[in-house]
Amino acid sequence: MRRFFEQGGTCLSPRPNPNAAAGVSGWRELVAPYARANGRRGALELFCTVLPFLALVAGVFLGLTHEIWPALVLVLPASAFLVRLFIIQHDCGHGSYFKARWANDLLGRIIGIFTLTPYAFWRRDHALHHATSGNLSRRGIGDITTLTVREYLARSAPRRLLYRLYRHPLTLFIVGPAYQFLLLHRIPRGSLARNREGWLSVVGTDATLAAILVAAVLLVGWRPLVVGYLPIAMLAGSIGIWLFYVQHQFESTYWRHEAEWNFETAVFEGCSFYDLPGVLRWLTGHIGFHHIHHLAIKVPSYSLRAAYEAVPAFREARRLSLRDSFQCWRLALWDEQRGRLVPFRDVRQRPAEIIEAVRDASRHPCADILGASAPSGESGEPGDG
Numbered sequence: 001m002r003r004f005f006e007q008g009g010t011c012l013s014p015r016p017n018p019n020a021a022a023g024v025s026g027w028r029e030l031v032a033p034y035a036r037a038n039g040r041r042g043a044l045e046l047f048c049t050v051l052p053f054l055a056l057v058a059g060v061f062l063g064l065t066h067e068i069w070p071a072l073v074l075v076l077p078a079s080a081f082l083v084r085l086f087i088i089q090h091d092c093g094h095g096s097y098f099k100a101r102w103a104n105d106l107l108g109r110i111i112g113i114f115t116l117t118p119y120a121f122w123r124r125d126h127a128l129h130h131a132t133s134g135n136l137s138r139r140g141i142g143d144i145t146t147l148t149v150r151e152y153l154a155r156s157a158p159r160r161l162l163y164r165l166y167r168h169p170l171t172l173f174i175v176g177p178a179y180q181f182l183l184l185h186r187i188p189r190g191s192l193a194r195n196r197e198g199w200l201s202v203v204g205t206d207a208t209l210a211a212i213l214v215a216a217v218l219l220v221g222w223r224p225l226v227v228g229y230l231p232i233a234m235l236a237g238s239i240g241i242w243l244f245y246v247q248h249q250f251e252s253t254y255w256r257h258e259a260e261w262n263f264e265t266a267v268f269e270g271c272s273f274y275d276l277p278g279v280l281r282w283l284t285g286h287i288g289f290h291h292i293h294h295l296a297i298k299v300p301s302y303s304l305r306a307a308y309e310a311v312p313a314f315r316e317a318r319r320l321s322l323r324d325s326f327q328c329w330r331l332a333l334w335d336e337q338r339g340r341l342v343p344f345r346d347v348r349q350r351p352a353e354i355i356e357a358v359r360d361a362s363r364h365p366c367a368d369i370l371g372a373s374a375p376s377g378e379s380g381e382p383g384d385g
Helices: 027-031 039-065 069-093 101-115 119-132 149-153 157-166 169-186 196-220 223-246 263-270 278-283 290-295 301-310 312-316 351-363
Strands: 005-007 010-012 272-275 318-321 331-335 340-343
Touching: 027 290, 039 069, 039 223, 039 301, 069 101, 069 119, 069 223, 069 278, 069 301, 101 119, 101 196, 119 196, 149 157, 149 331, 157 169, 169 196, 169 223, 196 223, 223 272, 263 290, 272 290, 290 301, 301 312
Parallel strands: 272 318
Antiparallel strands: 005 010, 331 340
C-alpha cells in the first residue's frame, strides 16, 4: 500500500517515483488489452448519459416556459451530464470510443453541438496538447498558459499584472469558459490552406448552432435558452476547465525544456490521478485516471479504471483527492530551481532573482520582440492556452 503523509491538514501523496516510467517500459503490452473499443459498452455508456441529460434539459426548458423557476435546480445535474458527454466526445477525438473512425467522428460532431465545441478544430489542438504536455519549449496550444518564475519576473509591471489577472480563479473558471466556448470556438484560427478541416469544423458548427437557435426561439422562446441552457453549458465548461487544470497544474508536476523532456516521465510526473468519489468519477468519465489516458490515448474512458487496477505501476502517479485539489488554484509559476509550481507570494521575497531575471532578459537576442519576457536559454513567451 502506498503511504500518505499529513501536511497542513490534507492528505497528500508523495512525489511520484522517478523510476515509475522505467518500470513500465513495456507499457504498450500492459495496456493493450484495454486499448480496444467495445461497441456495446460504448453504446450503453452513451445511452446512460444522453437519456438523463436530455430529460434534465427538457425539465429545465419546460419549467422556464411555464415560469416554474425552481426548475433551475436541474441546471447543476444537467451540467454534470454535459461534462460526461464531453468526455465521450473527447474519446471520439482520440478514435477510442468506437472501433470505426466514421462512428467516432459522427458522434463527436453531434456531441459538439451540445458542448458548443467544433469537433475537428478542438481535436487538432488537443492532439498538440498530448504531444507537448510538460514541455517548456512548446507551450501555447491546448494548454493553460504557465510562465516560469524567471519569465514572470522579467516582465514589466503591467505585463505581470495581466498574467496575475489571467491566473486568477475568476478568470480561469468563470470568464474563461465564456471566452472559450462562446467566442474562441466560434472563430476559425490559422491558415485556411493549412487547416481546412478545422475551418470547416468551426463554420459548420456555427451554422448548425445558428439554425438550432432560430428554431428553438421560434418554438420555446428565448428564456429557456438564455436562462436555462446557457448556464448549463457555462457551468459544464467551468467544471471541464477545472478538471483540465488540476490534471496538470499541481505542485509537484513536470516541466522540462525540449532537450530534457521525456514523454513517459511527463506522463507519470506531469499528470495527476484525480481520485474522486465514485459518483463524481463516473460523471467525469473516469478522466481522473489522466496519467493512463496520456500514456495510451486508445484506452477509452470506460476502460481506464480497469487498466489502473490491473497495472501496479499506474499507481505511482501523483494522487490528488478532491480536498487536495482545492489548494491547486493558488499555483501560478513554474520554479525551475525547485522543480515545482509555486504561488505568486513565493516570488515576492526573492529580490535577487528579480535582478538576475531582468539581466538575462536584456541579454536575450529577442528581448524587444518578446517584451522582455524570455530569459536567455528559454523559449519565447507561450501563447494563451
